[in-house]
Amino acid sequence: MKGSKCFFLYAFFLPFVIIIVSAAHSCEYPKQGGKKLFVFGDSFVDNGNLGKIGKLARSWTYPYGITFPHHPTGRFSDGRVLSDFIASFMRIRSPIPYKYRKFGFQLLRYGMNFAVGGTGVFDTGDFQRNLTVQIDVFERQIKNGIFSRCDLDSSIALVAVSGNDYGTYQSSGHPFNEISTFMNSLMSQLKVDLKRIHDLGVRKVVVTNLHPLGCTPMIARVSNYSSCNSTINLAVQQHNQKLDAIVKELLIETRSYDTFMSLDVHGAFWSILAQEKFKNGLKPCCEGNTNAINCGEVDDKGVKLYKLCSDPQDYFYWDSVHPTQAGWTAAYQALKPSLSKIFE
Ligand SMILES: *[C@@H]1O[C@H](CO)[C@@H](O)[C@H](O)[C@H]1NC(C)=O
Ligand SMILES: *[C@@H]1O[C@H](CO)[C@@H](O)[C@H](O)[C@H]1NC(C)=O
Numbered sequence: 471m472k473g474s475k476c477f478f479l480y481a482f483f484l485p486f487v488i489i490i491v492s493a494a495h496s497c498e499y500p501k502q503g504g505k506k507l508f509v510f511g512d513s514f515v516d517n518g519n520l521g522k523i524g525k526l527a528r529s530w531t532y533p534y535g536i537t538f539p540h541h542p543t544g545r546f547s548d549g550r551v552l553s554d555f556i557a558s559f560m561r562i563r564s565p566i567p568y569k570y571r572k573f574g575f576q577l578l579r580y581g582m583n584f585a586v587g588g589t590g591v592f593d594t595g596d597f598q599r600n601l602t603v604q605i606d607v608f609e610r611q612i613k614n615g616i617f618s619r620c621d622l623d624s625s626i627a628l629v630a631v632s633g634n635d636y637g638t639y640q641s642s643g644h645p646f647n648e649i650s651t652f653m654n655s656l657m658s659q660l661k662v663d664l665k666r667i668h669d670l671g672v673r674k675v676v677v678t679n680l681h682p683l684g685c686t687p688m689i690a691r692v693s694n695y696s697s698c699n700s701t702i703n704l705a706v707q708q709h710n711q712k713l714d715a716i717v718k719e720l721l722i723e724t725r726s727y728d729t730f731m732s733l734d735v736h737g738a739f740w741s742i743l744a745q746e747k748f749k750n751g752l753k754p755c756c757e758g759n760t761n762a763i764n765c766g767e768v769d770d771k772g773v774k775l776y777k778l779c780s781d782p783q784d785y786f787y788w789d790s791v792h793p794t795q796a797g798w799t800a801a802y803q804a805l806k807p808s809l810s811k812i813f814e
């Protein structure tokens with residue numbers, strides 16, 4: 471009797487011993503404890519990397535940040551942005567912007583944010599860097615030993631490319647009807663980028679799909695914010711189908727079912743706008759007087775070149791392309807079921 475009980479205990483505990491030993495082995499240098507978030511992309515997720523570079527970085531001027539934390543922090547909204555909400559879902563603090571890494575060592579255990587407002591998969595202007603450069607910076611952090619293989623193993627990467635490539639494509643005079651050729655080259659580069667983040671050791675890579683660009687105030691302004699541009703939204707659908715296809719390819723190539731996932735930001739925005747969840751759907755809270763994009767701009771005498779609403783919580787859009795914090799809160803509610811699947 472005594473002997474068989476002992477055997478039972480042995481058989482029960484042995485697998486645990488093996489698991490503990492092998493886990494310790496694969497995780498030799500745990501630098502920073504806990505689950506981490508690494509963020510790549512543009513203004514939908516940047517929390518301060520885009521520097522104070524004059525007019526272009528309006529995210530560092532009033533009225534950006536008026537709702538949270540009541541002053542500008544480099545976020546393109548009146549408050550929190552998507553990366554803040556994803557971090558909160560993971561029950562961690564928003565990862566520190568790479569630019570300010572020296573000022574928050576204790577924050578390194580939450581990961582790092584490499585996103586820069588204005589970024590595209592390809593170059594988007596004179597000063598804005600592309601996604602490749604952000605991954606280079608990430609790789610350097612690993613090589614410098616800031617994050618170990620072990621840290622990456624339990625981490626999530628969030629990649630958000632939200633349309634700057636198309637803005638650059640169009641503003642440099644390319645014809646709209648040739649956009650699908652451009653889309654294909656964008657997708658093949660994006661696939662390389664996603665694969666590279668995974669190859670560097672991040673277990674799960676989550677990429678946002680493209681929001682309905684044709685509904686952004688910048689575009690909807692011509693209709694007095696009464697309708698979206700369906701031609702542009704059709705191209706967005708094409709983009710999202712191609713994105714789903716590359717995610718599937720990556721899953722097959724890495725022989726896994728959950729290393730790459732797309733996050734349906736498009737569906738979230740679309741359901742909010744279609745169900746008219748906000749008093750002001752397409753009209754932005756902060757609107758330029760003469761064009762859609764100069765929220766926050768003042769002239770030489772300090773006179774405002776924009777109009778600011780008094781109730782941002784009633785607006786989905788904050789400025790010409792970015793949601794308000796209330797807008798992101800609603801989108802986050804819509805994304806929660808998918809996030810539960812991603813982080814299960
Ligand atoms: C990204 O930018 C770097 C540095 O300017 C450049 O070398 C590289 O070719 C660019 N990559 C892409 C995909 O545009
Ligand atoms: C635009 O819409 C607003 C409110 O919906 C309305 O007051 C205004 O007259 C409209 N302007 C034009 C030019 O149609």
Ligand SMILES: *[C@@H]1O[C@H](CO)[C@@H](O)[C@H](O)[C@H]1NC(C)=O
Binds near residue numbers: 646699701702
């Ligand atoms: C929608 O956008 C396309 C592409 O920029 C443009 O050619 C077209 O005129 C726009 N349609 C409307 C109704 O504004």
